[in-house]
Amino acid sequence: MIPDLGRYTLEVSLAYVVSLGLIGVLAFFYWLRGRSVKRQLAEIETGRGKNG
């Protein structure tokens, strides 16, 4: 299944792992921050509703 990368196995797989890892980390942080901001905003908005 894994193609034979010859002498460049390390280089090529490293490039793929690091790149996908970076995009993954970035996406994860965007998701995490999005979720926490969304929740905080919801809290503030419901708080406002209660206070009038």
Place this chain on the structure above:
Amino acid sequence: MLSVQGLACARGGLPLLEGVSFALQAGQALVLRGPNGCGKTTLLRTVAGLQPALAGEVSASTDSIAYAAHADGIKGTLSVRENLEFWAAIYGTRGIGAALEQMNLRALADRAAQNLSAGQKRRLGLARLIVTGRPLWVLDEPTVSLDAASVALFGAVVRAHLAQGGMALMATHIDLGLPEAAILDLTPYKARLPEPGAGGFDEAFL
């Protein structure tokens, strides 16, 4: 003269005041009152042209305004004379002698400003206003942290300015010792914010 029509201004992206209107004729003074954070400073900075108005009009050419916040823009390492001569040159007025005389600073003219007492510094700040030669003084908290004698001095200077046909627009939350000045309380002009999510354009944030 200064006339302000339906002025609205904002701080930090939030509307703070709206519908503020007043007029000032030669020889008049107006004191803005109101609790801390009600927008006195913001209004003064808007009138002075430091920040744009949300709405409304200020009909005074900016050429007639001398603005002063409680920081006087005095350089400690320059002498009293150098400080005043600089502002006189910037405003294109001639002669600082009258200002020195009026503020009783003649004897201190060659002293570095950092060696002045607080009251003397205040006098230098007032002398700077006189040096600008501008008819309309826009003053933010001019008497903050001053003792009684300095407040009285301030009152006398403003009175003399008014007597020469000048105008003064001041913000304060303490007494200025200027009983003849008209007073405008800013509390009723507090901006009503739109209801959240009312569907306005950028008001969606508010």
Place this chain on the structure above:
Amino acid sequence: MASFWEYANPLKFMRVTDWLLPIVAVAAVVVTATGLIWGFFFTPDDFRQGATVKIVFLHVPAAMMAINVWVMMLVASLIWLIRRHHVSALAAKAAAPIGLTMTLIGLITGAVWGQPMWGTWWAWDPRLTSFLILFLFYLGYIALWAAIDDPDTGADLTAVLCLVGSVFAVLSRYAALFWNQGLHQGASLSVQPGTRMDWAYKAPLYTCMLGFGLVFLALLLAGTRTEIRARRMKALVARERMA
């Protein structure tokens, strides 16, 4: 009647992206995965570069996006300065970390590729240098956003920085070219100078480029939504304090 500028209304933007974002996100994952799997598993080795040629499917799209993101930020900054649509400024803010990541991927994959090909991890080649400089510009832009409390001031200042920075980034590019004629191959779409790239590489490469573009779009939409919410939250808190 339905003007493009309507999408600058935060509410409308939120409504539209509410259903658009999942579609873009799924498309981004599918297209990128297709392109990368195709490139990684089903392309032949290059007769000179061997298996390292497979890095092209990451390197070129990332490098392309690194520049495109900056261009997008420039356009968004101009829109903010001229028309004062908050969504535009917030989109530029949300785009910057993506551009930074893309630049970093371009640099890292380049180093990993350069090591076996040129025998060095790093060379002060004009292209590499330009990307390093672009990386610094992204850093500065993000740092300036982070340092300013007032959202409108932040938007204004970063927009001006983006404009001025763009001019200097282009100047730096020419300075780098002038300073050192490099090792890097010229056109990004030819593996060997002089020969055109084979379709066996081109097809997955184009797929990856589209995929990276979609990844950027998905992250941009998600990030802008977050920034809009954060901006609104800030406004609500400030409002509460004033009341």
Place this chain on the structure above:
Amino acid sequence: MIALLIRDLRLALRAGGGFGLGLAFFLILAVLVPLGVGPEPATLALIAPGILWVGALLACLLSLDRIFALDFEDGSLDLLATAPVPLEAVVTIKALAHWLTTGLPLVLISPVLGLLLFLPADAYLWLILSLLLGTPALSVIGTFGAALTVGLKRGGLLMSLLVLPLYIPTLVFGAEVVSRGAQGLAVNTPLALLAGITAGAVALLPFASALVLRINLR
């Protein structure tokens, strides 16, 4: 306008004005480099153009935050912004004052430091000329950076991060003039490009600086 220039020069030259700090930094750098690299004249001669240019650039950077920070703190900047002088002119004068107190002394002292670094004799003319042409750009670009970060806490470090990338083209062409001069090559192209960058920066950046200053004072 001249009054503002005179005031800024006076302030810089009086006690606590910080005049000479950049110069001292430049000197220290030129002493430290041989200590770090070794006393080999050939090596030092090779890196001298770059070291001198990087040193000049860092020395400039060191004094940038003084351009507006002090005036911002004591309120002078508000007063200047409401005074009957265009802010673009204020910014230009401030940049000029910075150049006169930082850039020009660097240019004048650079031959001495060139001596310390065994700069080839052919290069002195080009060193002085390139610094003379390039340092105004450093001051103007730095003024933009200072205007951008004027109201910020911990603005100094951020300003370095923003300004240094903008210095790259000036540095590249400036150092290139000197090293080509040292090798006896033609310097026309980098010199023209350096002059072009300076002319462009001096002509256009004050507008951007005044714009961001207005935004920061709002």
